[in-house]
Amino acid sequence: MNDTTVVQENEENKFSWSGFIVGLIVGGALFLLTIQIVKALMFSLTAA
Amino acid sequence: MSVSRRNFLKGLAVGGTAGYFAMAGVTSTVMKDMFLPKEPVGDDDIGEIKSVKVTQISETSWFNNSILVNDMMKAGGLLVNQYIIPWTHEGVKEGYNGDNSGGYSALLDIEFLDGSKKKVLFDCGWNAAWMDECYKREGVDKMLANHEVDMLFQTHEHFDHYWGIETVLKYCPDLPIGVPKGFYQEGFDLLQGKKFDIAKVKNDYPHKGKVTVRESGKVHHLYPGVASITFDSSIITRVKGEQAMILNVKDKGLVVITGCCHMGIISLLQEVRHRIKGGKKIYAIQGGLHISPFEDWDPQYDDLIKAIPAYGIEVMACNHCTGYLTAEKMLKAGLPVVEGTARFKSKKKLYLGNGDQVVFG
Numbered sequence: 001m002n003d004t005t006v007v008q009e010n011e012e013n014k015f016s017w018s019g020f021i022v023g024l025i026v027g028g029a030l031f032l033l034t035i036q037i038v039k040a041l042m043f044s045l046t047a048a
Numbered sequence: 049m050s051v052s053r054r055n056f057l058k059g060l061a062v063g064g065t066a067g068y069f070a071m072a073g074v075t076s077t078v079m080k081d082m083f084l085p086k087e088p089v090g091d092d093d094i095g096e097i098k099s100v101k102v103t104q105i106s107e108t109s110w111f112n113n114s115i116l117v118n119d120m121m122k123a124g125g126l127l128v129n130q131y132i133i134p135w136t137h138e139g140v141k142e143g144y145n146g147d148n149s150g151g152y153s154a155l156l157d158i159e160f161l162d163g164s165k166k167k168v169l170f171d172c173g174w175n176a177a178w179m180d181e182c183y184k185r186e187g188v189d190k191m192l193a194n195h196e197v198d199m200l201f202q203t204h205e206h207f208d209h210y211w212g213i214e215t216v217l218k219y220c221p222d223l224p225i226g227v228p229k230g231f232y233q234e235g236f237d238l239l240q241g242k243k244f245d246i247a248k249v250k251n252d253y254p255h256k257g258k259v260t261v262r263e264s265g266k267v268h269h270l271y272p273g274v275a276s277i278t279f280d281s282s283i284i285t286r287v288k289g290e291q292a293m294i295l296n297v298k299d300k301g302l303v304v305i306t307g308c309c310h311m312g313i314i315s316l317l318q319e320v321r322h323r324i325k326g327g328k329k330i331y332a333i334q335g336g337l338h339i340s341p342f343e344d345w346d347p348q349y350d351d352l353i354k355a356i357p358a359y360g361i362e363v364m365a366c367n368h369c370t371g372y373l374t375a376e377k378m379l380k381a382g383l384p385v386v387e388g389t390a391r392f393k394s395k396k397k398l399y400l401g402n403g404d405q406v407v408f409g
Contacts, residue, residue: 016055028067031072
């Protein structure tokens with residue numbers, strides 16, 4: 001009988017690049033949303 | 049190769065944070081013009097004048113705040129048409145011969161760069177007898193009779209700024225008058241000699257001169273160095289529209305003169321800044337600023353006082369409906385409010401009063 005060594009990759013600390021890229025897009029979009037809200041509040045016309 | 053949910057979320061969190069701050073950096077630098085609009089800069093060159101002297105003929109529009117407010121409330125509130133409010137004209141201890149009404153009016157002596165001069169009457173007050181006494185005190189009655197006054201600049205239709213028109217027309221029935229868009233028919237009827245019994249206002253001298261109605265949304269060039277802007281403000285006691293005058297004093301800057309500033313001081317200064325060349329820095333402001341006319345206070349007025357220094361104003365010749373309380377707070381905040389002399393029934397020296405003068409230039 002041949003012994004076959006099975007190498008199992010340790011998934012516990014593996015960085016997810018797909019998650020990172022999705023995060024980059026989501027994070028960027030969140031900031032754009034923030035700036036639209038800030039712009040609307042800053043430049044709204046209010047009578048003194 | 050499968051990705052565990054935990055690793056994906058970790059990547060998502062790191063990427064999200066990096067993406068958020070990266071976008072912050074990009075939009076603040078490379079793409080900033082796309083996201084933060086530039087503040088418009090005024091480009092309307094109105095010319096220049098050498099100087100303007102403002103004589104405060106009367107800034108005491110009424111003598112007792114409580115009585116005036118009571119008159120409006122008894123009639124139904126601040127939205128009631130001013131022409132149907134029975135204003136109190138007798139029995140007021142501190143009034144003018146018992147009458148609570150006074151009026152707001154000023155005389156502008158403008159000197160142009162070529163040495164020529166013009167006189168502009170700025171509003172015409174309320175109480176005909178009071179205004180007549182004030183005009184005689186300052187010699188304005190003779191100026192009107194001799195046609196030395198070139199125009200009446202009527203800022204708005206309010207009772208304390210306009211209902212003294214009879215006194216003006218008595219001396220000069222054909223004086224050219226400029227009014228803001230928004231004047232009601234009653235205002236034009238008064239000019240033509242109508243009487244309003246409830247409000248006790250009349251004009252026995254029908255106007256025979258030219259009336260110019262100034263539209264909102266543009267800068268009106270009145271003389272070289274002198275312009276006006278009209279605002280479509282809806283104001284208490286069923287009044288609409290107010291115009292302010294802007295003069296560009298050579299080597300000093302823009303002087304903004306208001307009647308009541310119902311459009312709001314920040315709105316006015318912003319409009320001047322966005323429309324008129326040189327408006328980035330306002331040299332002076334004169335007239336009523338309508339902040340605490342009844343000596344009441346709201347925390348938002350503190351924000352107004354904090355906002356004013358950004359305009360670089362060097363002279364604040366404010367009075368009338370600015371309110372003494374506002375003047376006190378402005379002085380405490382270090383704003384350059386011009387002191388008055390408290391003569392001719394003006395109560396305090398906190399700002400320019402009846403008979404006081406200020407020269408710009």
